[in-house]
Amino acid sequence: MPRLYAILDAESCARRGVSLLETAKAWRDAGVTLVQYRDKVASDASVLENAALLRRVFEGTDATLILNDRVHLFAASGFDGVHVGQGDDAVAPVRAVIGPDAVLGVSTHNPAQVSIADGLAVSYVAVGPVFATLTKLDAEPVVGLDGVALARSLTRKPLVAIGGIAAVNASSVLEAGADSVAVISGLLDGDVAAFLRIVQE
Template identity: 55%
Template sequence: MSFSLPSLYPILDASLLPSFERGVYLVHTVTELEMAGVTLLQYRNKQGSDDEILIDADRMRKAATSAVTLIMNDHPELAVRANFDGVHVGQDDESVAEARRIVGPNRMVGISTHNLEQVAAADALPVDYLAIGPVFMTTSKLNPDAVVGLDGVRAARRLTRKPLVAIGGITFENAFEVLAAGADSVAVISMLFGSAEEPAKIAREFLAIAGR
């Protein structure tokens, strides 16, 4: 399948979800993000059981309309069971070939890359987009890979014509530099969900400036 990446790719990490009224928060947040113009949203849960992941995913699927593409991090089988639109795998997760076999030809598959060798290898795989990072220092991973910087984004852009997502340490202040360096989209966690402000308010302001 072929698609165009939006400039903003929020990642909703389960570790940032409140323990109190978790379901209410999920439904509210997904609904408000869609109203703010978000059209691509990833759910990431590194610690939860399959049942816990599916409960969250079901809430998200019911809250979002077909205008929002929902991506499951790491779990192709759960992406299918949750009726998500795709899966995102890392270098140490299920292989792209296996993920593609599980989700089929009509769901999206994305892959993380952390250096130019991985970008070149991923370009030849049956993926719909590549993610490169961390672009800057990040606190969202316990053991992050080496920072690639804006030069890494530029180099990755030269190696692939596939849609390119930049991730890692991206803020409202530096996101537009990242897009200018060649990324089609910026994937963000803390920028939206680590703030006292409503995630939808930040997303709306960003999209108004980015224009896509």
């Protein structure tokens, strides 16, 4: 699993006045190979339109494209997988919809949820928020580096850490046991190529 999990969040792009499409192109050119497209407010039609544009951006690369929630749009999106949270559809029905080969990730926020996720048909387990984050106004309590380490001990599945991760702390998160760091603001506000170098060291 790539050590950088880039989340292309439509609201975060809009707040900064940057283009979703141009951001995706910059990430592609920098070498990002795992991207989740997240849009909590747009219509299904708009999400599918953007999904088609993103597919074209990453066409010919080995990038994996993940759709946040919107499980009912998975087939039409042409993406490689979906990511769901604790409040979204249960994992078993989602797996039934997307099929056995698609990537399926699930968010967890405490040891009990990590343990449960370890026994489910998911491709990876996300844990967080590791640090305080402004990207989600309804964020769960911070788990910290100790929470990442504990999650690592509870699952053998690939572990993705998320929440407040930036260039200054990404290495510590990986050292705590995460296989990959999921980043939103840290990529929109910084040098993507430099971030990639940090996590690959």
